[in-house]
Amino acid sequence: MFARNIANRVTSIWWRCGAALLSGVLLPCAFAPYDFWPLAVLSPACLLLLVRTVRPRSALLVGWCFGLGVFGHGVWWIQVSVHQFGVPYYIFSVGVTGLFVAGMAVYPALFSGLLSRSLRARAPILVVAPALWVGCEYLRGWLFTGFPWLTLGYSQTDGPLAGIAPLFGVFGCSAVLIFQATLLVQSVDSSAAMRAVWLALAVALGVAGQATSNLEFTEIQEAELSAALIQGAIPQALKWRRELRAASIETYIQLSEPHWDADVIVWPETAIPAFPHEVEEYVAELNETAGAHGVDLLVGMPTGEPRNGRYYNSIVDFGLTPGKYDKRHLVPFGEFFPFKNLISGLAMLLNIPLSDFSAGSAQATTLDVAGHRAGISICYEDAFGNEIRDGLPQAAFLVNISNDAWFGDTIAPHQHLQMARMRSLESGRFMLRATNTGISAIINERGIIVARGPQFVEATVAGQFQARTGATPYVRFGDVPVLILVCMLLAISVVVGLRSRRDVVNQ
Numbered sequence: 001m002f003a004r005n006i007a008n009r010v011t012s013i014w015w016r017c018g019a020a021l022l023s024g025v026l027l028p029c030a031f032a033p034y035d036f037w038p039l040a041v042l043s044p045a046c047l048l049l050l051v052r053t054v055r056p057r058s059a060l061l062v063g064w065c066f067g068l069g070v071f072g073h074g075v076w077w078i079q080v081s082v083h084q085f086g087v088p089y090y091i092f093s094v095g096v097t098g099l100f101v102a103g104m105a106v107y108p109a110l111f112s113g114l115l116s117r118s119l120r121a122r123a124p125i126l127v128v129a130p131a132l133w134v135g136c137e138y139l140r141g142w143l144f145t146g147f148p149w150l151t152l153g154y155s156q157t158d159g160p161l162a163g164i165a166p167l168f169g170v171f172g173c174s175a176v177l178i179f180q181a182t183l184l185v186q187s188v189d190s191s192a193a194m195r196a197v198w199l200a201l202a203v204a205l206g207v208a209g210q211a212t213s214n215l216e217f218t219e220i221q222e223a224e225l226s227a228a229l230i231q232g233a234i235p236q237a238l239k240w241r242r243e244l245r246a247a248s249i250e251t252y253i254q255l256s257e258p259h260w261d262a263d264v265i266v267w268p269e270t271a272i273p274a275f276p277h278e279v280e281e282y283v284a285e286l287n288e289t290a291g292a293h294g295v296d297l298l299v300g301m302p303t304g305e306p307r308n309g310r311y312y313n314s315i316v317d318f319g320l321t322p323g324k325y326d327k328r329h330l331v332p333f334g335e336f337f338p339f340k341n342l343i344s345g346l347a348m349l350l351n352i353p354l355s356d357f358s359a360g361s362a363q364a365t366t367l368d369v370a371g372h373r374a375g376i377s378i379c380y381e382d383a384f385g386n387e388i389r390d391g392l393p394q395a396a397f398l399v400n401i402s403n404d405a406w407f408g409d410t411i412a413p414h415q416h417l418q419m420a421r422m423r424s425l426e427s428g429r430f431m432l433r434a435t436n437t438g439i440s441a442i443i444n445e446r447g448i449i450v451a452r453g454p455q456f457v458e459a460t461v462a463g464q465f466q467a468r469t470g471a472t473p474y475v476r477f478g479d480v481p482v483l484i485l486v487c488m489l490l491a492i493s494v495v496v497g498l499r500s501r502r503d504v505v506n507q
Helices: 004-031 041-053 056-074 078-084 090-104 108-121 125-140 152-156 162-188 192-213 242-259 280-293 345-352 377-385 386-392 412-429 473-477 479-504
Strands: 219-231 263-266 296-305 308-318 323-326 367-368 370-379 397-400 431-435 441-443 450-453 460-469
Touching: 004 041, 004 056, 004 473, 041 056, 041 125, 041 152, 041 162, 056 090, 078 090, 078 280, 078 386, 090 108, 090 219, 108 125, 125 162, 152 162, 152 263, 152 412, 152 441, 162 192, 162 412, 162 473, 162 479, 219 242, 219 367, 219 431, 242 460, 263 397, 263 431, 280 296, 280 308, 296 367, 296 397, 308 367, 323 367, 367 397, 370 377, 370 386, 377 386, 377 397, 386 412, 386 473, 397 412, 397 460, 412 431, 412 441, 412 473, 441 460, 450 460, 473 479
Parallel strands: 219 263, 263 296, 370 397, 397 431
Antiparallel strands: 219 460, 296 308, 308 323, 367 370, 431 441, 441 450
16 A cells, blocks of 8 residues: 555656646747747646645656756757857757756746745745746846846737836736736636636736736837848858958948938947957948948947957947947856856867957946937847846937847747847837847837848848837836835735644644
8 A cells, every 4th residue: 555655646746747847848839939928827827736736845846847848948049059159069069958958947946846835834826926936037037147038928028918018027027927827726626606706817917917008108209210220141150250251341331331321220249250450441431431421330349458358249339429338248158157267178168259258337338329328238138127227218219239140040039039029118118139140120119020130141120210218117116116026925925824824723
């Protein structure tokens, strides 16, 4: 009998782990490019069902399997970058990606273990689950410089909760989605009447979220500005070859030629793969041409002095209002190596060009562009809403340059574009997003793409955009209201749990 009970328990846990893995694999389908946003509620609801009745140790394992599914499907493209542009052996690239996925899966495991422990202490799931989920997402977006990819709220750029973003940001969207998921879970064991109540409340939250999308927090400052985003489509494998440098720069100049009458022209991240002193003739030509046409030409290129170890991933503004922005939030192992003295061999093995950038000043967040202040970000920085709001509400629009060529023809560029759209939603600002191989786009203040280019071909995305003024609630307060709510919900959970346990003891 004892052996049979043990066998049944093992079977039950492994069944739960398999179901959690499948649920996790489905969750990235809620994000771009699939955009089946209902899975942002259904997939977490499955996880809640799987862990609510098991012990905390088992819940950790179930949550970790869920995380393996989420990140194994959602960020598998890391392997492409490591293999094609690092060490071309699958045992290395798959191994590194597997370790990263296993590490990221710790966060859903942490959520599941804490949730199980809280429920066993009789904390109400409706209160504790949203707080723990958002808390774990926030931790993932901060710890070790942060990895906020696949934060649940990003799935709502085209979903019914898009209107929550200007109010409470991407984490606010996540909180509402998990609350909806808990309502579905509550309906499972309820009577028919209560089931209808729970489901109606879940639907009502979606309707309320949709209604908030009609709220206007910013207004037009200048309506008819023109932009040209230049996409050179230079293959990553060729980009840094010195003998091809001139041809690469000439490609961008030729693509820009028909658009010197625009208010702003934007070249992508490291469009000029050289320091200014290495291409002085081109720098002088661009300054002269842009100045003569009265246009701001924003160009991605490295700046600084490599010989003294201080160089930056920058945007240089040529022409009308010269200036420079240095990237502040660098990517570990891509733009700098943590613990460099200990892993210098890995840096040499990966052979990533300019992989020891210095971080720019935290206070320098904007540039004067087209007669307005523009909030500037480079590549991965647009994944951090609180950093984008550093330049707001002074900035009248946003500019992001990127290079997603590292990830090839995968889902990564689509996911990255979706995060950029969330930044426009949160800030109520247009964004001009120029990338090397796509997806270049002009995004309006509601996160809607008004012009976009194809991938992997030379292209120019030209169109109109607006300078806007004012501040959304998210710009004013950032993530603070959501974090306060998380703390309050956790405190309520503790109090309710203690009272419930005391009542049980008294009975």
